[in-house]
Amino acid sequence: MRYLPLTDADRGEMLAKVGASSIDDLFVDVPEHARLKGPIEGLPMHASEMAVERHMRALSKKNLAAGDAPFFLGAGAYRHHVPASVDHIIQRGEFLTAYTPYQPEIAQGTLQMLFEFQTQVARLYGCAVANASMYDGSTACWEAIAMAGRIARGKRKKVVLSGALHPHYAEVVRTMAKFTEDEIADALPTLQGSPDLDGLIGRIDEDTSCVVVQYPDILGRLSDLEKISEAAHAKGALVIAVNLEPVALGAVKSPGEMGADIVVGEGQALGVGLQFGGPYLGLFAVRDPKHVRMMPGRLCGETQDAEGKRGFVLTLSTREQHIRREKATSNICTNSGLCALAFNVHMSLLGEKGLRQLAAENHRLACLAADKLAAVPGVTVLNDSFFNEFTLMIGQDARKVVRTLADDGILAGVSLGRLYPGNDALAEGLLVTLTETTSEEDIDTLCAALKEVLA
């Protein structure tokens, strides 16, 4: 077995050293009835590297990779070009095979990276402080709501969700709220060119701890968060902005700048890749530094060593489960360190100039595609505003259309029927996403295919 260095001779010597006559002596505390007498029946035995690779490759080939088709999916997972050096760096063993940096003297690589990452996220979001990452956007969204509840000291029990929050995110919130007994005021998205801000604001009251708004929203629309912030703050509620596409913030105002109190999101778009939904990267930031001690998750901070050299450590850990146990701000332990590194490296390669260019290119292609698609008979573009993602109304069950186009090797987008199964009012909506990886030929291919299917 190639991963096991002990030889039988070693095992014999070591058993003698520990005073055991056989390995079974070391499992003596396992009750006899529960001890397995040999390998579990019906399972395969060990296999060579080549055999395993062959098996996995066969499974891999049963999937249609995004790069092998005209590809227009988004809705919380975005396909961007990841520079080759990102993957090289995250595969360096010193990063890949390190543990959580509990011994800072020999973990400065990870810690400095986290400090850089936190700064990048805070600046991108227009916030004061970001943490060292959460599992993903959907869990970060719930943790933000839980944090808002702590800030309100449990006195406000109502959480207002924008109807245009990703339905999986809303479902995670509803699931968790069942157990915390928070009242969730949610809604379905309205099929209008602009989000229904008045409706959202109307749902905020004196019992509201927070308002949760996705930006850009699930239909791709952009809301002026300042209006929401003013209304929410007037009622004493916090605003949680949820961003699923960080590249957008290279083009549009940051949520922090518009008054959002907690900004969370999905960082997958930078560096991480699609990976069928995980592992992804939860981003979490607060605009006001006084809220730092209420935050969940790990924080990396600057300090000095005994010789006065700058160094970094995990800090404010009295918020965390390994110190506070049942009084912790969250039960989170492991986060998404390696994905944070991928984000950090990708963002360092882009820099402000690159991020702005990337955002502009995404938006340019989206505008181009919106115009071309709007010219397809039977198709209208719903959005008044968008970044790189918008909703088409196609007058037919979009889910079926997506399946038909997939059979032709085109991954046409995410149907609203997929996101909201069983909801007839939304069934004709199709969410289409453009990134720099989409070519203009891909757009023409989609237009032609839609024209044919809808005819």
Add this chain to the structure above:
Amino acid sequence: MNAPNKSGWKPSAPISGDTESPTFTGNRALMLEEPLIFEIGHTETTGVDLPESQADAPSRLGGLERTDTIGLPGLSEPECVRHYTRLSRQNYAIDLGLFPLGSCTMKHNPRLNEKVARMSGFADVHPLQPVDTVRGALEVINELAFWLIELTGMHGVAMSPKAGAHGELCGILCIRAALEARGDARKVVLVPESAHGTNPATAAFAGYEVEDIPATAEGRVDLEKLKARLGPDVAAVMITNPNTCGLFERDMKEISDAVHAAGGFVYCDGANFNAIVGKVRPGDLGVDAMHINLHKTFSTPHGGGGPGSGPVVLSEALSPYGPLPFTARDRDGVVHLVEEENAAEYDHTKAFGRMTAFHGQMGMFTRALAYILSHGADGLAQVAEDAVLNANYILRSLEDLLHAPFGESGPCMHEALFGDQGFAEGLSTLDLAKALIDEGYHPMTMYFPLVVHGAMLIEPTETESKAGLDEFIGALRSVAERAKAGDESLKAAPYFAPRRRLDETQAARKPILAWEGELAPGGAAARSEVGGQ
């Protein structure tokens, strides 16, 4: 005892890091200082070639154009690769040496796993693609689910939890959902004092009151006291098995039976499943729910703090409540992926909800499956055996010198636990740990479990050779002898790491959590300003 340093060379440099021979750069040959990207990058530099933005480009951003300076520095590719490569060299890693963190389980990460995870059919597929275009990905989930069910003797598995603590939450929520379904509003979860901090934090997060379970003098759950505490208010007992003292809870079945008889459920923290995989099935011990840290037992990389992956295996009683997406066996024994739309078809309509968007940590599933297939049923049992043998070898090679509080309780499982009894006045576990850094090792888990004074929890895992263990034991004996002899120099260790001891008090008192400087677009801080900080 052993002579790991075969050349016989001993460092002759002074151990105080004082300025015997200062360098201009602050570097020490291969020990390289590295500034922050904010100190070397510029907002006008980019390492990615993208089209120049057009001033007259159309904009449909709803009048929300970002006009502020974001303050994100960029690096050219060579600068970027060098920056992170230099940073990487300030990290210890399992690739560099033994990483004996008890309960954290740092074992070798096979590179086949990395290769497999990067196959385009896994790495480059979107979670919302039409199902017909991702059949292979779903097969990976089902195949891994099948193995996890078989290896644990359980009924179903919720694959979506993102890490161990998230899995714990999933398991406790399944228990709460099952209790609520029968109209039973129990309020208390019992947790041993030796438990991971995530256990009580999870139970509290799920709305339960947490009470401690006492332990016996030999380091196991006190069965009689536990039985006495059980009653109609106890929803669940959370037990780690093998426990964090490195011992197998030999009364596990009796505990489960008692908890079930009292109407509660048994949650098992599966952080230490690597000690028993292929040897014992938790399902045979009456466990109702257990998370499995794929990054511990099944070798997916820790990556400096994640991502993890924490699938939760469930008993027949709890499976109906498992969150979506869920993986369960149908009547014919075939494992299926169940989502909102086919929940009725697979008789899974009682799911308590959804814990995360999408399907869970697919990139970890592919790695874990490659690991499991590589070992097979025979190899996995060997993994547990070698892990346990290595830990016992360490326990018995050190117990004459270091206090082993449960050394008399029988063999340990995958980790060996010591306390600081016998250290000279003023010297602590922390000092010993920092001295181990100078010996070229990552320290063991310190001050955990809380039930042992100055605890040192050592887990070598099965991927260490005997020669490697002997060298480690030699190093540990050397520093332990110094601690017992009162060698004051330990207090200032480490001497040879990239940093000396860091001031954690200062970090917490005046938190600096982001770089606060201003970036100049063309030429921010020069390197010379930062080298000697």
